[in-house]
Amino acid sequence: MxxxxxxxxxxxxxxxxxxxxxxxxxxxxxxxxxxxxxxxxxxxxxxxxxxxxxxxxxxxxxxxxxxxxxxxxxxxxxxxxxxxxxxxxxxxxxxxxxxxxxxxxxxxxxxxxxxxxxxxxxxxxxxxxxxxxxxxxxNLHVPIYEDKIRDIMKETDETFKETLDLMASCLESRCKIEGVSSNIAKLRSLIAEGLDKSYEYINSYYFKTEDYYSRYFSMRKSQVGRMRYMQEHCKNVFTTLEEAKPLAEFTYEVSREFNEENPGTDLLLRIEGLREKYKNSPLPATRDEFENRAVLFQFLNDLEEFIRIKAEFLASSDSVQNIA
Incomplete structure (x- = not known):
């Protein structure tokens, strides 16, 4: 309006x-x-x-x-x-x-x-x-799109953190996820709005070429897609808390360190340590334990890709700034 x-x-x-x-x-x-x-x-x-x-x-x-x-x-x-x-x-x-x-x-x-x-x-x-x-x-007058875009970015990031906390809680307590589906739907809505505002923002300038905001929301959109896979893995009930707890704690860490500027390089290094820990743990004794171990690895791989998407985005942003 x-x-x-x-x-x-x-x-x-x-x-x-x-x-x-x-x-x-x-x-x-x-x-x-x-x-x-x-x-x-x-x-x-x-x-x-x-x-x-x-x-x-x-x-x-x-x-x-x-x-x-x-x-x-x-x-x-x-x-x-x-x-x-x-x-x-x-x-x-x-x-x-x-x-x-x-x-x-x-x-x-x-x-x-x-x-x-x-x-x-x-x-x-x-x-x-x-x-x-x-x-x-x-047309020299430019509406204030940027403040609105920053507000959407802030709300999007907070919703991401909340969703990661919910997933970590599920891993930790072996419960069904409550609220993740609605959070993912909210994220998709926020990102769609953010993309619309980003296009309006870049098109409100005659010569501006660097389109950080639309690329940012596109990156978050890719992360939502990866988070959807993580949600599916979390629907499984884990037989032992001991196996799931390290991954739950790491997911909490990802949530705590989730922000616009964090490239996630330290998190990616910690993932390697966590993966080695699982590889060196005793082999599953039953079929259920084997399936649950496989689900944990799938969740870990998707979480790694979730973080890597952000790392690659920041790396490409730095490259664009250096070229400029």
Missing amino acids: KNTIYLTMKITIGALAAIISAKSLGLDFYMSAGVITMLSLLEIKRKSLFFGFQRLYTGVIAISIASLFLYITSFSIWGFGFYLLIFIPVVLKLDARAGLVVNTVLASHIYDIGRVDIYVIFNEMSLLFIGIAVALVL
Whole structure:
């Protein structure tokens, strides 16, 4: 709702500013400047600069073609038809569709005026320039997306920690997990919202290229997928607390050290020690013990991959910063 109100106010202010500017300059068809601003503001900010450039250079082409054919045909409707037959293929060939409709409206002004001179050409190009310029200026204002994104990140990380604690508790007490499924559903919802806000954030800049937040939430999304496997392993009941307890304690450690900056390298080293401990423990004596040992190893492997996903993300982030 806030975004709708913001965009409504932005478009309204932009359209009025363009119309008033064009009218104050004594331009004909000054309302068209407002329409051009509206179209430009409806586009993603990152693309509005590119589309604005498209409209400008195709505007020169459109006015040139329209002026020629309308003049030759004494400003008849056939001249406008010839203009369309030439201009449309040119725009499509240049892959500059953003300039098609807007500049055809400008060409129709020449048809309505019924003459071609310096003033008419200046009038149409001025309308185009004012409409685009006002939109680009208004797009310099960036809504505060980052604070909201950081809030979502914080809530996401807290939910991860809570879920890991629940899993550790299950391993420790050999109970069924309560609340993990709802937590995973909550994580998916938070991550989806975080990704949406991240895309809005990066698209609110003209030239920003480093997209840390969307990559961060994509990384967390991968971790949720791995956590889903861990949940399945935890559904099994372990016959001996002694075997499950070391893994439960380690899962608690992962939860305590879970934060945005922790690369998890120490945790990965500790996993190797834990794996060796299990390998050196007495062999299972029964089928149930064997199956439970296998489940513990599966949980440990998934937990390792869970941590490794974060480590690789931070390593790639450092690489991006070094390149930049």
